[in-house]
Amino acid sequence: MYLTLKVSHTKHNKSCTTNRTPGEYEMNRIRLRNMEKEQSGCIAAITVGGELGRRIRDMGLVPGTQVTVQGRAPLYDPIALRLMGFTLTLRNKEADFIEVEVEK
Amino acid sequence: MEATVALAGNPNSGKTSLFNALTGARQHVGNYPGVTVEKKQGTCLLSGRRVEIVDLPGTYSLTAYSLEEVTARNYLVNEKPGIVIDIVDASNLERNLYLTTQFLEMGLPVCLALNMIDVASKRGMEIDTEALAVSLGVPVVTTVARSGEGKEVLMRAAMKELDAPGLPPSIPISYGEDIDRVLAQMKQIIVKGAFLTGTYRPRWIALKYIEHDEQILAQGQQADAAVAGELEMMAARLARHTEDTLGSSPEALIADYRYGYIRSILQRGVIRYTGGRNRLFISDRIDKIAVNRFAGPLIMLAVLWGLYNFTFTFSELPVAWFELFFGWLGGLVQTHLPHGLLRSLLVSGIIDGVGGVLGFVPLILFMFFGITLLEDSGYLARMAFMLDRVFRVFGLHGSSVMPYIVSGGIAGGCAVPGIMATRTLKSPRERLATLLTVPFMNCGAKMPVFALLIAAFFARHEAVMMSVLTLIAWTGALLVAKLLRITVIRGPATPFVMELPPYRLPTFKGLVIHTWERTWQYVRKAGTVILGVSIILWSLMTFPALPDSRIQEFDQQRQTLRAAEADIVAESGEDSPTSELSDEAATLRRQLLAVDNRQAEAALRYSAAGRLGEALERISGVAGFDWRTDMALVGGFAAKEVIVSTLGTAYSMGRVDPEKSGSLSRALTDSPNWRPLTAFSLIIFVMFYSPCFVATICIAREAGSLKWGAFSMAFNTVLAFVLATSVFQIGTLLGF
Numbered sequence: 001m002y003l004t005l006k007v008s009h010t011k012h013n014k015s016c017t018t019n020r021t022p023g024e025y026e027m028n029r030i031r032l033r034n035m036e037k038e039q040s041g042c043i044a045a046i047t048v049g050g051e052l053g054r055r056i057r058d059m060g061l062v063p064g065t066q067v068t069v070q071g072r073a074p075l076y077d078p079i080a081l082r083l084m085g086f087t088l089t090l091r092n093k094e095a096d097f098i099e100v101e102v103e104k
Numbered sequence: 105m106e107a108t109v110a111l112a113g114n115p116n117s118g119k120t121s122l123f124n125a126l127t128g129a130r131q132h133v134g135n136y137p138g139v140t141v142e143k144k145q146g147t148c149l150l151s152g153r154r155v156e157i158v159d160l161p162g163t164y165s166l167t168a169y170s171l172e173e174v175t176a177r178n179y180l181v182n183e184k185p186g187i188v189i190d191i192v193d194a195s196n197l198e199r200n201l202y203l204t205t206q207f208l209e210m211g212l213p214v215c216l217a218l219n220m221i222d223v224a225s226k227r228g229m230e231i232d233t234e235a236l237a238v239s240l241g242v243p244v245v246t247t248v249a250r251s252g253e254g255k256e257v258l259m260r261a262a263m264k265e266l267d268a269p270g271l272p273p274s275i276p277i278s279y280g281e282d283i284d285r286v287l288a289q290m291k292q293i294i295v296k297g298a299f300l301t302g303t304y305r306p307r308w309i310a311l312k313y314i315e316h317d318e319q320i321l322a323q324g325q326q327a328d329a330a331v332a333g334e335l336e337m338m339a340a341r342l343a344r345h346t347e348d349t350l351g352s353s354p355e356a357l358i359a360d361y362r363y364g365y366i367r368s369i370l371q372r373g374v375i376r377y378t379g380g381r382n383r384l385f386i387s388d389r390i391d392k393i394a395v396n397r398f399a400g401p402l403i404m405l406a407v408l409w410g411l412y413n414f415t416f417t418f419s420e421l422p423v424a425w426f427e428l429f430f431g432w433l434g435g436l437v438q439t440h441l442p443h444g445l446l447r448s449l450l451v452s453g454i455i456d457g458v459g460g461v462l463g464f465v466p467l468i469l470f471m472f473f474g475i476t477l478l479e480d481s482g483y484l485a486r487m488a489f490m491l492d493r494v495f496r497v498f499g500l501h502g503s504s505v506m507p508y509i510v511s512g513g514i515a516g517g518c519a520v521p522g523i524m525a526t527r528t529l530k531s532p533r534e535r536l537a538t539l540l541t542v543p544f545m546n547c548g549a550k551m552p553v554f555a556l557l558i559a560a561f562f563a564r565h566e567a568v569m570m571s572v573l574t575l576i577a578w579t580g581a582l583l584v585a586k587l588l589r590i591t592v593i594r595g596p597a598t599p600f601v602m603e604l605p606p607y608r609l610p611t612f613k614g615l616v617i618h619t620w621e622r623t624w625q626y627v628r629k630a631g632t633v634i635l636g637v638s639i640i641l642w643s644l645m646t647f648p649a650l651p652d653s654r655i656q657e658f659d660q661q662r663q664t665l666r667a668a669e670a671d672i673v674a675e676s677g678e679d680s681p682t683s684e685l686s687d688e689a690a691t692l693r694r695q696l697l698a699v700d701n702r703q704a705e706a707a708l709r710y711s712a713a714g715r716l717g718e719a720l721e722r723i724s725g726v727a728g729f730d731w732r733t734d735m736a737l738v739g740g741f742a743a744k745e746v747i748v749s750t751l752g753t754a755y756s757m758g759r760v761d762p763e764k765s766g767s768l769s770r771a772l773t774d775s776p777n778w779r780p781l782t783a784f785s786l787i788i789f790v791m792f793y794s795p796c797f798v799a800t801i802c803i804a805r806e807a808g809s810l811k812w813g814a815f816s817m818a819f820n821t822v823l824a825f826v827l828a829t830s831v832f833q834i835g836t837l838l839g840f
Contacts, residue, residue, distance in 0.1 A: 062363045064360075071391075077492070090599070
């Protein structure tokens with residue numbers, strides 16, 4: 001199994017949406033797996049280490065990156081994401097380790 | 105002095121196009137020492153100067169996790185190319201620069217090729233190359249690799265950088281206060297202890313210790329255990345500290361800071377967007393349909409069917425030419441050499457054997473052309489995306505689909521290109537499981553065997569049987585893959601994390617080069633061993649020859665027949681076809697032929713292969729096979745269609761053309777040794793037993809060790825035997 005590290009990025013979180021006054025939007029943190037098609041959000045934390053963690057980060061999924069769910073494969077898995085102008089796919093199981101801040 | 109330039113960059117950044125544009129036809133493919141990663145090299149003449157160009161494997165990063173990345177890294181460190189040309193996709197700058205930061209960390213001289221600049225401007229991006237060059241401290245040149253635009257300027261810039269004296273200036277990236285502090289401390293220790301500094305830069309070594317890089321940790325332990333221990337302790341202490349204060353591992357922080365560094369550069373006016381950044385491009389619009397839940401699978405089926413038809417329809421004619429050529433060659437030898445061992449060796453051994461394998465070349469050429477087209481256009485990645493959920497159940501990867509299809513997933517392919525097609529799979533365990541199971545598919549060479557047996561015993565259910573056999577092959581292959589993945593190739597699934605590259609129209613030049621390269625590799629691999637194996641198999645079926653007394657027996661029979669009236673004998677010896685002869689002469693000719701065929705059967709039975717068959721009969725009897733079948737199966741190791749011709753000889757049918765086996769199928773129906781259950785048991789055995797020897801060699805080469813080739817032969821044969829025996833015994837019990 002992947003080495004699971006307890007990681008949370010709350011303390012040095014570079015927020016996507018700048019100039020936001022507190023309380024203006026209700027932000028909600030969910031797992032990437034649970035995002036819907038066309039829904040956008042901002043990566044809040046990657047909760048896995050080891051090879052998987054490294055791969056996810058190397059592809060640009062680091063806290064602060066804006067992602068949009070582009071769609072899902074015909075059998076609902078894997079999931080296709082749009083970030084930084086390219087399309088990335090990953091399995092739901094892998095998307096479980098990615099926490100995203102989305103607007104409520 | 106000859107200069108060496110390494111081409112590096114992300115997959116889909118246009119690296120291969122640039123390599124082709126720079127080197128043209130002056131390139132060759134080899135392997136990096138000890139690994140199965142392809143190494144492409146070529147030369148480029150630049151105002152009279154010869155420049156050696158090495159195309160590194162396309163990677164997103166330089167971790168120690170994947171073979172490609174380690175290979176690229178080792179090459180850069182050990183071979184010390186004069187300069188690294190880093191090809192970045194201008195329309196996807198942010199992620200592409202991630203690899204660039206890692207080259208800079210290594211302190212390598214880098215020249216940036218800002219490729220696909222045309223796509224970027226079409227997407228509404230303006231890039232200030234000057235600003236980018238200043239921020240990164242490396243020369244930046246814009247290129248369009250597809251058309252070769254900018255390649256001269258790029259090479260000139262690279263040469264200028266290469267000739268510049270002194271070490272390249274390194275811009276240290278900051279990874280935050282905590283990590284930077286420890287990095288500095290570690291660097292001191294490394295410099296003082298001259299720890300691995302002959303190979304790597306001190307700061308980079310320190311960084312790898314903090315990242316917990318397996319390769320560097322192992323090298324460090326070997327070089328100086330004391331210093332290594334100290335560094336490991338410092339890294340561990342740092343890890344605990346960042347976990348406590350920032351809730352994050354140093355490795356994660358370093359990746360974050362690399363992207364932070366890139367973003368800070370890009371935001372400093374390097375890149376300007378006119379129009380929305382994540383708006384839908386043509387590619388995304390195609391994907392709305394191409395990977396749609398309903399239309400997607402249908403389109404995929406159509407594409408597969410198209411590829412399949414393309415390959416087998418278009419290769420039919422050239423394959424026939426090859427067969428014609430080898431047939432002509434065989435005929436030539438047949439007529440010009442006297443009857444004897446040498447002729448037999450040349451015709452039945454070498455020409456038939458080598459011809460059989462080289463006959464695949466056009467098929468493979470077309471197959472690779474089709475695959476290259478799908479790969480270069482970006483559709484292959486979509487297929488992997490759509491099918492991953494299915495293949496994952498069996499411990500495979502979405503990209504496994506292509507090798508299976510090519511090998512005969514739709515009955516009639518060939519395992520050899522299938523095995524070679526597994527190269528598109530980047531996950532090592534999934535790839536191995538795929539290439540070990542693709543030979544179970546019903547390839548074109550197994551088809552004549554199935555056709556023979558179906559015609560003989562299941563003639564009324566032909567179509568149903570073929571579909572059932574395809575289903576059995578898929579089920580078997582996938583279940584065995586699963587079995588392998590939980591036993592000998594155990595291990596977690598490699599992360600799927602895969603890019604869906606934008607659709608691109610492949611360039612003709614790229615297609616041709618790529619197709620030729622793969623085909624030539626097949627010819628070389630198959631060609632080097634085939635001769636030896638052909639001769640061995642021929643010897644097995646020829647020696648020991650029948651003793652003289654037995655040969656005299658057959659001669660006697662011929663004499664007796666020829667004792668008939670002289671004019672009939674003379675007539676039967678003429679070249680005219682049997683139908684034009686008088687009844688007596690025709691009968692005589694048939695009788696003489698029958699004697700020849702009986703002699704061939706006797707000779708075969710007397711040969712080493714025949715004896716092996718008889719010896720095996722005791723074991724194979726439980727699966728319902730007699731010595732004739734056993735011997736045919738031994739011959740089938742050369743190529744599966746040999747099973748039909750060997751059975752033909754064994755049943756005194758003379759040379760049986762695998763395509764026209766009607767008489768043989770009648771002989772089988774009439775034989776007391778055969779019933780439908782026997783035929784079905786044999787079908788199962790042929791489907792699953794050892795891959796033919798060309799496929800076995802390909803497996804050994806692609807898996808990187810002879811061990812896997814041997815494993816395939818042994819494991820598949822045992823599996824096939826167990827399955828066939830179960831079929832036969834259970835069937836017998838049930839009264840079939």
